[in-house]
Each structure stands twice: as C-alpha cells, then as structure tokens.
Amino acid sequence: PVGYLTLTAEGFIAEINLTGSTLLGVDRWNLLRRSFAVYVIEQDRERWKQHLSGVKRGDRQGSVELTLQRGNGSLLEAQINCARPAGNPPVLRLTLTDISERKQALEMLKISDLALKAISQGVLITDSDGFILSTNDAFLSITGYRPTEVLGHICKFSQGPLTDPLMVESLRLAVEDATGFATTLLNYRKDGSTFWNEMTISPVHNEQGCLTHFIAIVRDISERKQAEDELSESETRLREFSKFLQQAHEEDRSHFARELHDDLGQNLTALRFNFDLLTNSLASSQPAIVSRLAAIDQIIRGTVDAVRRICEDLRPGILDDLGLESALASHVERFARQSGVACDLVLDRDDYGLQEPLSTAIFRIVQEALTNVARHAQASHAMVALQDFGDTLLLSITDNGCGLPAAKGDRKHHFGLLGMRERVNMLGG
Structure with missing residues (x-):
C-alpha cells in the first residue's frame, strides 16, 4: 500500500489518503494543514529540507529515504517520492511507501555479511545446484583463491589426485538428496599444496520446504x-x-x-x-x-x-612341552589349591593350535587375572573360559567377588590391568 499526499509550497499537508494517515498513525483530519516536517525525525529534517528545496527549484527529482515518527511515537522507515506538477498555486505531490521490512532485511544482511567475514572458519553459500554464491575471507585464505575464481563455480576445484573418491561420492549424494553431511577430506589449494578439510554441509529450505541453498563450513585441520x-x-x-x-x-x-x-x-x-x-x-x-x-x-x-x-x-615348562591347554589346566588347578578359591576351566576345543606369542600372552593374562582374584576379589568361585569363533578368540575370567569399579580400571598405577591391556593391544585384540 502507498500513501498519497499533497503538500503546499510551504510544506503543509493539503491532502492525504487513508493509507497515508494509517502509515503515519494519525487521523486524516488531524493531519491536514500540519507541516509534514513534524513527522520527520530530527536527524533527517535537514536532509528533507534540502531535498524539498531542490524539488521546488526543479533541480532535484527522485526519492529520498527518511525515518518518520508516527503519532504513537514508533518509527517508520519510508521512501518518499516527490514531484512538482505545473499549475498554480504551486503544490508538491508525494508518495509514501513503508520500507521498514526492506531496511531491516538490508540491515540484517549487512550484519550477516560482517559476521561472515569475522568467522575464522571458511564459509561457502551455494544455490540448490551447488554453484557458489558467496564466501568469506577465511575460505579464500585457506584455499588461496580469489573471489572471482570461486563465485559461480561448483566446489570441485579443491579436489585432486589424493582426494578420497568414496568421500567425494558420499558428498555428491548428500547434495543430491539435500541432506546434511560432515566429513574430512584431503583438499588442494590453488598452489597445489594439500590441506585436511573438516567440512560440514547443511541444506537450507524455504517456508514451503523447498531446497534453496547449501551452507558449507570449512576448517583447515592440517596441524591437528x-x-x-x-x-x-x-x-x-x-x-x-x-x-x-x-x-x-x-x-x-x-x-x-x-x-x-x-x-x-x-x-x-x-x-x-x-x-x-x-x-x-x-x-x-x-x-x-x-x-x-x-x-x-x-x-x-x-x-x-x-x-x-x-x-x-x-x-611353566608344560606350556612349551604340552601347549596352552595343559598349561592352563595345570595353573587353574594350582591356583585353586593355593588360594582356596574354587576355579573352573572351560575350553571349547582340545587343541587350539596357537603359536607364540599368542599362547604365552593368553597364559600370562590368565595368570595375572587369577592373581588379582586371589588378592582383591574376596571371591569363593572363579571361572576361566576360552572360546574359538574362527577368526576371533574370546578369553573371559569371571568371579563372584566384589568386582572392580570401571573408573579404577583406568587408573595409571594399576599395572596388572595395564599389562593385560597392553598384551591384548600388541596382538591386535
């Protein structure tokens, strides 16, 4: 909606339509014969005065943007177009348009642009097809490209021979499906050097749910x-x-x-x-x-x-002479006899056919674990079980004692547990 006003040569309101009075927040009859400048905020009045004088002289045309104060004290961002028609007495015709939302949007855009420039991570904004619409200084600094070499392009220029093709394909599918995606890629700068790019891509949809843009956050994590x-x-x-x-x-x-x-x-x-x-x-x-x-x-x-x-x-000589199975049986029997803790050995095979260092590692782990049972568990029964799942061996040592809190298992001075963990790690377990 547009407000229409007629001003006298002195700047008083002679005519105003209903839209104009609504925009100013004042009843039409109370606006007539009042100076329009009264509704211009003080900071803009001199600019309005100069613009009005120029229109009267005929050497200024077009519009001016002013901040007006409504009758209730609220502010109105307005675009005012002035024209001086021929005839007597001389008058001015004005159109009054509310541009508050547009001004606010421009202000937010300005703030967003400043924020984009201030972000330390690289930022890319693309359209729904992946063509780059906007970027920030951080991205240009990371990649070494100029804005003209980036804008309007799809971000394939950062890929190279060592970039993981599977990750690139996953990225392409995520863009195609309009889903979010996060990955780490080896990318290339303009000068051919590489950097590790921790990238997060998020789709942007409008109020109707249609995909409009993608936002990509780029972090150079090469040092990390x-x-x-x-x-x-x-x-x-x-x-x-x-x-x-x-x-x-x-x-x-x-x-x-x-x-x-x-x-x-x-x-x-x-x-x-x-x-x-x-x-x-x-x-x-x-x-x-x-x-x-x-x-x-x-x-x-x-x-x-x-x-x-x-x-x-x-x-134990039996470990070398008769193998792991006999060594475990002998040790479990000896443990039960010396500690007074009943202990069962459960083996799902007669001969596991294990070679060094695996057989020794399993024996030492059982040895250390049962020592812990005797010293700390306050148990009356324990069990050692070894199961063969083809490509995996599962060794479990259990007891009916007081247990070991998980937090204590990670304490650095628990060298027995640390030694067992290290033996397993060395074997890839």
Whole structure:
C-alpha cells in the first residue's frame, strides 16, 4: 500500500489518503494543514529540507529515504517520492511507501555479511545446484583463491589426485538428496599444496520446504591431523618397543627358569640324595642325630618345592612341552589349591593350535587375572573360559567377588590391568 499526499509550497499537508494517515498513525483530519516536517525525525529534517528545496527549484527529482515518527511515537522507515506538477498555486505531490521490512532485511544482511567475514572458519553459500554464491575471507585464505575464481563455480576445484573418491561420492549424494553431511577430506589449494578439510554441509529450505541453498563450513585441520598422525605413529613405535620388551622379558624368564632348574635344582637334588645316604648310615648308630637331621630334611624339601614353584612362575615348562591347554589346566588347578578359591576351566576345543606369542600372552593374562582374584576379589568361585569363533578368540575370567569399579580400571598405577591391556593391544585384540 502507498500513501498519497499533497503538500503546499510551504510544506503543509493539503491532502492525504487513508493509507497515508494509517502509515503515519494519525487521523486524516488531524493531519491536514500540519507541516509534514513534524513527522520527520530530527536527524533527517535537514536532509528533507534540502531535498524539498531542490524539488521546488526543479533541480532535484527522485526519492529520498527518511525515518518518520508516527503519532504513537514508533518509527517508520519510508521512501518518499516527490514531484512538482505545473499549475498554480504551486503544490508538491508525494508518495509514501513503508520500507521498514526492506531496511531491516538490508540491515540484517549487512550484519550477516560482517559476521561472515569475522568467522575464522571458511564459509561457502551455494544455490540448490551447488554453484557458489558467496564466501568469506577465511575460505579464500585457506584455499588461496580469489573471489572471482570461486563465485559461480561448483566446489570441485579443491579436489585432486589424493582426494578420497568414496568421500567425494558420499558428498555428491548428500547434495543430491539435500541432506546434511560432515566429513574430512584431503583438499588442494590453488598452489597445489594439500590441506585436511573438516567440512560440514547443511541444506537450507524455504517456508514451503523447498531446497534453496547449501551452507558449507570449512576448517583447515592440517596441524591437528599431523599431530594425530604423529601421535599414532608414536603409539605404534611404543607398542612395537613394548612388544620387543615383552618378548625379551619372556626370554629372560625362560632362561632364568632353565638356569634355576638345571643348576640349583640339580644341586638340591644331589644334596638331598647325599643327605638321605647320610641319614640312612647314621640311623642305627646315631638315632639322636638322625632326629635332628629330620628338620634339615624338611628345609631341603621345602627349598626344592620353592625352586620348582619359582620355575613354574617364571616359565611353566608344560606350556612349551604340552601347549596352552595343559598349561592352563595345570595353573587353574594350582591356583585353586593355593588360594582356596574354587576355579573352573572351560575350553571349547582340545587343541587350539596357537603359536607364540599368542599362547604365552593368553597364559600370562590368565595368570595375572587369577592373581588379582586371589588378592582383591574376596571371591569363593572363579571361572576361566576360552572360546574359538574362527577368526576371533574370546578369553573371559569371571568371579563372584566384589568386582572392580570401571573408573579404577583406568587408573595409571594399576599395572596388572595395564599389562593385560597392553598384551591384548600388541596382538591386535
């Protein structure tokens, strides 16, 4: 709707239609013979005065945008067109158009443009077909392109030989289906250098639900990606080194167990044999001494058992001689006997055919887990189960004790749990 006014040469309102009075928020009869300048805000009055004078002289045509104050004090953004028709007495014809929404939209557009420029991430705005309509300085800085090289193009110029084609296809389908999409792509700058682009694409629909635009947020995460790759490489090297240390440690245990068994074990066996001969020779002639020697015999027997137990802990010979299955059965039986905790072993195969270092890792994990049960679980029953699912082995150790809170399992000083986790990680489990 347009308001129509007639002003006298002095700027007083002579005529005004209903739309004009509605726009000004004043009854028509109260507007007649009043100066139009009264409704122009003070900041715009001088500009209105100059424009009006120019129209009267005939050297100024066209429109002027003014802020008017309505009768209720609210403001009206208006576009005013002035014309001076021929005739006497001289009058001015005005059209009054409400441009408040347009001005507000322009102001919001200006704010949006400033915000777009201020965003540190790259921003692309495209039409529904993917042609770039707008971008910001951050995107140009990331890619090295000029605005004229970007606007009106589809964003394929950032792809290159090392860009993942599967991700590109997923991106194309997301645009085709008008769905949101987020991915990380290796993209190319104008100078041919690469950067890792963490991209998020969002569709924009109008009030009728029709797709109108896409907004893409582009982040250069090359430094973060490099740090992640370096960390991953460092973890891989550390895991390989840990694997080497585990193997070296296992070899040392085996070597020490053999040395202990072969040297100290044989010496103790010889000592016990000679001790038995001595005891037998004195049995009839020196019974008092023989009774005292019985205590020494118990010490020797206890030492032999201790050496055998230490050798088993260091490296059970049964693991090398008869395999994992027999070693687990022996250890579970020994654990139950020494700890007083009933323990079952459940194996779904007689022979798993496992090679080193897998068999040793499984045995050591069971060994450590049952040690934890004995020390901390306050349990009366435990179970060790090994299941073969073809390409996967599932080892589970359970008990009916007090349990371990999840938060404690991640504490750094729980070296037993950490060691079990590290053994599994080294095997890719």
